Amino acid sequence: MTKKHTLYFSATLIFLALVCLSISAWIRKPDPKKPNIVLFFIDDLGYGDLSCTGAMGYTTPNLDRMAAEGSRFTNFLAAQAVCSASRASLLTGCYPNRIGISGALGPNSPIGLNPAEETLAELLKEQGYATGIFGKWHLGNKQAFLPLQQGFDEYYGVPYSHDMWPHHPDQARAQYPPLFLIEGNQPAKEVKTLDDASELTPTFTERALSFIRNHKKEPFFLYIPHPLPHVPLAASARFRGKSQRGLFGDVLMELDWSVGQVMQELKQQGIDKNTLVIFISDNGPWLNYGDHAGSAGGFREGKGTSFEGGHRVPCLVRWPGVVPAGRVSNKLLTTMDILPTVAKLCGARLPKQTIDGVDWLALLKGDDSMTPRDHFFYYYRKNSLEAVRQGDWKLVFAHPGRTYEGFLPGQGGKPGPNTENHAFPMALYNLQRDPGERYDVREQNPDIIRKLEKLAEEARTDLGDDIQNRTGRNVRAAGIVDTTK
Template sequence: MFQTLRLLALLGAAIAASIGAAEAPNIVLIYADDLGYGDVGCYGAKSIPTPNIDRLAAGGLRFTSGYCTSATCTPSRYSLLTGQYAWRTPGTGIAPPNGTALIKPGTPTLPQTLREAGYRTAVIGKWHLGLGAAPKPNWAGEIKPGPLEIGFDESFILPTTNDRVPCVYVRGHRIVGQDPDDPVDVFDTQPDDQPTGITQRDQLKMDWSHGHNETIVNGISRIGFMVGGVAARWIDETMAEIFVKEVDTFLDQGKAQPFFLFYSAHQTHVPRAPNAMFVGATPHGPRGDAIVELDWCVGKIVAQLEQRGMLENTLILFTSDNGPILDDGYRDQANELLGNHQPAGAFRGSKYSRFEAGTRVPWIVHWPAEVKAGVTDAMISQVDLFASFCALAGTNLAEGVATDSLDLSQALTGHRPAAREYVVEHSGLTAKLAVRRGDWKYIEPDDGPQVLTNTGAETANSFHPQLYNLSTDAGERKNVAGKHPQIVDQLANLLQQERRKTGRD
């Protein structure tokens, strides 16, 4: 394995050298939220128009076996930025409203490594990796550590998710527009006499279905309790416009340097409250309309790059943090208006699942200067972006950095078919894993619930080992573990070897 990694690193460096150190590519990572494999046109969607995303795919390389590392957002983001599987590190599950920084200062990260290679770095959009130090973030003052302490030069973020408090934007270390006389604070229990989604349910503009019934912001009740910051609170319907404007500002600065932009979209995470210009754009209600809004954001970012003459040498990667989910806490008719649309495409499962749809996601690479249009079934994981992006930037990783990340820059750019031999899949809800190697998919036994009560998500939990041949059973309906005990043993042992790894080998 070490010799293979070394060879891949040399090949990646060859690409970087071929484009010249002065022309290292700009990198724009557009990270959708809860977007399924089948949610966009180029992956089969018929009733949700996504012309801008489809245009990227038509002019770039579309992957059919691109994976995130976990079927929930916080661990996927952790793995992407650190190059290490989140399941190796305790406490990297779904971050709560007052969650403190999960990636500690001093941890080698993708933005830090690219910055050391001469890149400007920025994150714009959803964060959900914790902020500040124990016992909880200092919402009323300086909020650190955060993105600026782990390699980002600039950050404009929503701290957790759009369904969690605090419902404010944070630029750098401070909440945007906070009135000193009305400071923000967040509590785990309800402050006295605060109205909630339970006490004022009849006044909400979007009803909740489960869990999302605490502090009300913009007529929508959230997870967690927030006080203060009335002037700083966001309006869901303008979030896309605000984030895209932040991208525009970032691109105007420091044009002499290559840049890494992590655009972390909030669509299609709940609550789905797209701008009025997108309402009714699909027959699927707010969820479908939010995907159209996401596509609009992609189009705006591409246009901003093109207007500045940057598009030719910018690598754009469009992907998602996990698979799709319909009812994730609000009554927005995502189930009722689904119709014939298949968010997961041909695959089984969803967000929260170790079935394929939990982690097999849209994955498009567009880089006019280097990447030819096409489709590839090369297996690749988001944990590999750390090593692959750094190779394309012409920088080498130090020993012990991004230990789960493989340099697959050759596969990422379509220059060579070399890719992963196997991908490890994780749900974020269990210590158990799954693995795909070639056509075979193995899911470890787990005695947890097979279906989550509130969301209806199939977890892939079972008392028995599961084995599927994806070449003939992409929907994972025929468990053939009993017919192939040797393959089950091989893949079970492979996962145990992964668990024992502590660094590159």
């Protein structure tokens, strides 16, 4: 071999070696780390209960900072204005009446979230996510329905609302069984007193921090459904008496502290910039509890109603470098839309059965030209269609329902009166000009009424309507167990 051939051969070997190294490096290059998801779901928190949405007598600096560092969505609706239904919607992406869940399930209820429904936790678990829930479940307290059977690896919390409790100030609740915290699938500790209840927020916070530390090297889904400020209110000694708003303000200051602790832990573990944090509420405030209730922020009525005060809740979203900071968006969104959005973000599939949520990932990342959701159906009671909304227009159908208006609210943890069977007439509201739903403009807008009635008819065909004694074509059954065994 000549010197010229030797040099050519050596150069060829070097070139091939470089190509192989490049291919090897490309093959070994890891995929970008999947984002962590932290989801706060606060119980009975009204639209006006954060200082960034107008609260007075206390401040929520950590949540205000979250809003400043992320985006605030001002037109975000709970799927139903009541505990179990709202939670079912969040985890399945469905109208709760589609999957047979309504109201607030009691401790002796034979039904719960059907294990055949696919939850967000199950979808993320398929993608290698660690999944944990610390707080209130309220989708069935029988073992077949508990979180470990619904896609979660870890659970510590209360199985239902902590007012379903023999020690509630309302003595009519004395028939309830003892309330236990649940660890995994087993009762762990009885909540006997309000002092016990005062440790719920700090205990669930510490469990959440431990979960972050234990799973910081893998993607995780952390669900923190705090039971407070649902009554009965209780704040730990550290926060008791700290606000000018009484016990309610103390509780909100402690919840704000909890959010701050989680955000701080994410930073300390070096995963803050790879974590999407969402903060929302399950429904509006329980207004007849007076000084122990929050504020609907000027919207009409509250929890348990199909007016905006029942459905419109705070929504803060933070993800540094991805979700625009300091943005306020008024696009219509709902709890149902969390599942398809997070699923797409994390590379997960959607549930095999029909869901009602829409993907708003592009909007989340800053595309304000996007309008993810066009309309929304306000269902309540078992399966009654009480209103329909499209854009800024909302048509309320004649229905019996809860009203707090005209009743003196309660004090000191005891509820004031209200009525569950007030006769609401049909009315049309323009929420752009009349967010308080005070001025019926039906006579001026017959075309709008026809358009909304057509949408409502589609909903009745699909989901049913108890007011019209109609069963929907596409509803599914809740899970059920034999409680006699």
